[in-house]
Amino acid sequence: xxxxxxxxxxxxxxxxxxxxxxxxxxxxxxxxxxxxxxxxxxxxxxxxxxxxxxxxxxxxxxxxxxxxxxxxxxxxxxxxxxxxxxxxxxxxxxxxxxxxxxxxxxxxxxxxxxxxxxxxxxxxxxxxxxxxxxxxxxxxxxxxxxxxxxxxxxxxxxxxxxxxxxxxxxxxxxxxxxxxxxxxxxxxxxxxxxxxxxxxxxxxxxxxxxxxxxxxxxxxxxxxxxxxxxxxxxxxxxxxxxxxxxxxxxxxxxxxxxxxxxxxxxxxxxxxxxxxxxxxxxxxxxxxxxxxxxxxxxxxxxxxxxxxxxxxxxxxxxxxxxxxxxxxxxxxxxxxxxxxxxxxxxxxxxxxxxxxxxxxxxxxxxxxxxxxxxxxxxxxxxxxxxxxxxxxxxxxxxxxxxxxxxxxxxxxxxxxxxxxxxxxxxxx
Numbered sequence: 001x002x003x004x005x006x007x008x009x010x011x012x013x014x015x016x017x018x019x020x021x022x023x024x025x026x027x028x029x030x031x032x033x034x035x036x037x038x039x040x041x042x043x044x045x046x047x048x049x050x051x052x053x054x055x056x057x058x059x060x061x062x063x064x065x066x067x068x069x070x071x072x073x074x075x076x077x078x079x080x081x082x083x084x085x086x087x088x089x090x091x092x093x094x095x096x097x098x099x100x101x102x103x104x105x106x107x108x109x110x111x112x113x114x115x116x117x118x119x120x121x122x123x124x125x126x127x128x129x130x131x132x133x134x135x136x137x138x139x140x141x142x143x144x145x146x147x148x149x150x151x152x153x154x155x156x157x158x159x160x161x162x163x164x165x166x167x168x169x170x171x172x173x174x175x176x177x178x179x180x181x182x183x184x185x186x187x188x189x190x191x192x193x194x195x196x197x198x199x200x201x202x203x204x205x206x207x208x209x210x211x212x213x214x215x216x217x218x219x220x221x222x223x224x225x226x227x228x229x230x231x232x233x234x235x236x237x238x239x240x241x242x243x244x245x246x247x248x249x250x251x252x253x254x255x256x257x258x259x260x261x262x263x264x265x266x267x268x269x270x271x272x273x274x275x276x277x278x279x280x281x282x283x284x285x286x287x288x289x290x291x292x293x294x295x296x297x298x299x300x301x302x303x304x305x306x307x308x309x310x311x312x313x314x315x316x317x318x319x320x321x322x323x324x325x326x327x328x329x330x331x332x333x334x335x336x337x338x339x340x341x342x343x344x345x346x347x348x349x350x351x352x353x354x355x356x357x358x359x360x361x362x363x364x365x366x367x368x369x370x371x372x373x374x375x376x377x378x379x380x381x382x383x384x385x386x387x388x389x390x391x392x393x394x395x396x397x398x399x400x401x402x403x404x405x406x407x408x409x410x411x412x413x414x415x416x417x418x419x420x421x422x423x424x425x426x427x428x
Contacts (some may be wrong), residue, residue, distance in 0.1 A: 001041055001042050001045055001051065001104075001105070002042045002106050003037045003038075003040045003041045003044070003105055004160075005037045006037070006107075006108075006158065006159065007037070007104065007105060007160060007217065008036055008037045008040070008047060009160070009375050010160055010162055010179070011061050011062070012061065012065075013036050015061070016040075016054075016057065016058065017036075017237050018188070019042070019082070020049065020300070021055050023053070024047060025043055025048050025049060025417040027039055033249065033395065033413070039044075040054070043217055044105075047101070051105050051106065051154055052102070053407055054104075054105055055103070055104045055105055055125070056100040056102060056105060059102060059104065059125065059127075059141070060395065060396065062104065062141060062162045062164065063139065063141065063164045063177075063392055063396070064164075064393075064395050064396060064398075064399060065164070065189050065225050065394070065395075066179045066392070066393070067162065067164060067177035067178055067179050068177075068179070068180055068387060068388035068389075068391075068392070069177065069178050069180040069190050069385070069387050069388075070149065070175065070176070070177045070196075070371075070385065070386040070387070070388075070399075071175070071177075071383040071384070071385055071386075072173060072174070072175050072383055072384045072385075072386065072403065073163060073173065073174040073175075073176070073198075073209045073382065073383045074172060074173065074208060074209065074210045075169075075174055075176075075207055075208070076207065076208040076209070076210040076213075077168075077172075077207055077208070077211065078167075078169040078171075078172055078256070079130065080205065080206045080207055081133070081135070081167070081169065081205050081207055082134045082135050083133075084099060084135070084168055086205075086359075087099060088205055089404060090201075090204040090205070092125040093204060093287065094122060094123040095122075095123075096123050096126060096351070098126070098131075099126050099128040099135075099138070100126060100127060100128055101125060101126060102124075102125040102127070103124050103125060104124050104125055104141070105123075106124075107122055107123075107124035107143055108143075109122060109145040109160075110142060110157065114205065115272060120144065120145045120146075121142055121143070121145075121196070121197065121200060122142070122143045123140060123141070123142055123143070124140065124141050124142070124143045124162075125139075125140075125141040125254065126140050127142070132365045134169075135167075135169055136166045136169060136170055136257070137166070137167070137168055137169065137170070138166070138169070139164060139165070139166050140164070140165045140166075140167075140280065141162060141164050142162070142163040142164070142165065142197055143160060143161075143162075143163075143164050144160070144161040144162075144196070144197070144350070145158060145159075145160060145161075146159050146184060146188035146193065147159070147184070147185035147188050148181060148183045148184055148185060148188075149183045149184075149185055150183075150334060151183065156185055159181065161178060161179060161181065161188075161193055162179070163176065163177065163178050163193060163194070163197050164176070164203065165177075165197065166179050174198075174201075174209070176194055176198065176390060178190045178193050178194055178411075180387070201293040203251070203292075208301050209382065209390070211381045211382060213316065216378035216384055216410075217318075217355040217356055217357055217378045218245055218354060218355055219354040219378070219406065219409050219410045220355075220357075220358075220359050220378050220406075221318075221353075221354045221355055222349070222409045223376075223405060223406065223409040224313060224316060224350075224356055225360070226315050226409075227311065227320045227361065228313070230309065230311075230312075231309060231312055231313075232289050232292075233307055234308055234309050234412075235289075235292050235293065235304070235305070236297060237292055238292075240290060241285075241288055241292055243282075244285070244288055245273065245285060245324075248281040248284050248285060249267070249268065249272065249281060249322075250270065250279055251269050251284060252270070252271070252273075252280045252284065252422070253270040253271045253272065255270055255280070256262050256272065256280070257271070257272045261273065263277045264358070276409045283348075286347060286348075287344065294378050305336075306336055306364075310364055310365050310403075311361055311362060311363045311364065311365075312336045312337075312361070312362055313336065313337045313359060313361055313362070314336065314337055314356070314360045314361070314362045314373060315337060315359070315360035315375075316337065316350075316356055316359050316360075317350075317357045317358040317359075318349070318353060318355060318356045319353060319355060319357060320356055332356055338364070356378070357377070357379050358375055358376065358377045358378065358379065359376050360374065360375045360376075361373070361405070362374075363398075363402070366394065366397075366398045366401065367393075367395050367397060368392060368393055368394070368398075369397050370392070370396065371386075372388070372398065373389040373390055373392070374386060374387070374388055374402050375389055376387065376406060384407075384427055386403070386405065388401060388402075
């Protein structure tokens with residue numbers, strides 16, 4: 001069994017080495033000069049470990065890990081792909097042995113086949129979960145042969161790209177991921193790979209991808225709005241700020257009293273403005289928040305404010321009411337957006353449009369070390385794009401956390417930053 005170098009380039013050799021060590025297999029000193037893939041081939045041939053064990057070990061890494069560029073599609077209907085028999089054409093087209101197999105190590109794509117117009121996409125594994133005889137959840141691991149540019153000599157080199165596709169038939173979702181590999185040749189860019197695989201899947205099945213049911217940019221706005229509120233709650237005097245809300249109507253009355261205004265009105269015996277013109281109480285509350293934040297940051301750094309915050313916003317991009325696009329980063333480009341004073345001045349613009357094109361959320365708690373930065377991109381209404389930034393490794397639990405944040409707001413299960421139950425569903 002000859003293990004391909006192109007497969008090994010997609011996984012962390014040290015992690016696999018540690019796994020093999022846990023199985024009592026270590027490289028001897030006289031094998032140190034041997035290439036890792038050659039050594040792995042030898043221990044498989046010598047039956048020190050079986051291929052299935054290796055394949056099972058690297059499955060999760062190829063499903064997540066480096067595959068940090070993610071699209072989530074909505075499916076209009078799934079009834080025609082829920083039975084095993086519905087997959088016969090797909091299995092035949094990709095020469096699959098069934099709906100449950102893992103042949104990662106055994107699957108390669110020859111140069112000869114590609115050069116003669118042969119297939120550049122194969123399936124190297126499928127895992128299917130059945131419930132009452134129907135498919136509930138299915139993972140497909142595609143192998144795509146791509147070309148990358150070698151800048152040193154301006155040549156093209158072959159590289160394997162593993163593209164995992166998850167079909168969640170209960171939630172009617174299709175999730176597809178790819179390694180956002182640099183220096184990809186024209187025709188093999190990450191976005192082109194994703195399009196290619198989606199087109200091939202659509203060729204084999206009678207189902208349609210729908211546009212995002214709820215306006216995804218509006219969902220990002222609602223999600224961001226609550227994350228803004230979560231942040232301000234972390235201010236030491238946040239409770240005092242909340243107590244001030246009940247007195248703002250009186251402050252507005254004092255502010256407007258004696259001024260001739262065409263759109264002023266009396267509410268509860270106090271003078272205020274028609275909210276379609278301006279919500280003065282809300283403006284005053286934002287001003288108090290701004291004062292409290294600037295006061296805190298005068299003597300303290302942002303990290304001390306974020307220590308009790310599990311997640312926060314680092315970057316946003318939105319279109320204003322004139323359809324002009326604006327982008328705002330935190331002052332150091334990676335920390336909390338609230339360290340940028342500019343943010344306070346654009347809050348009203350955000351509230352007017354109630355739409356955000358992209359938002360970067362920083363998660364402090366995840367499977368790895370450091371901060372996990374995740375970009376949610378709603379620029380294309382065919383799908384939501386999620387990008388794990390800064391070359392961070394992530395796993396299934398990380399992805400579930402990242403997707404759940406968006407999904408909760410899309411489904412309407414969030415009101416005032418809290419997940420709703422049946423008792424408070426009317427508050428949505």
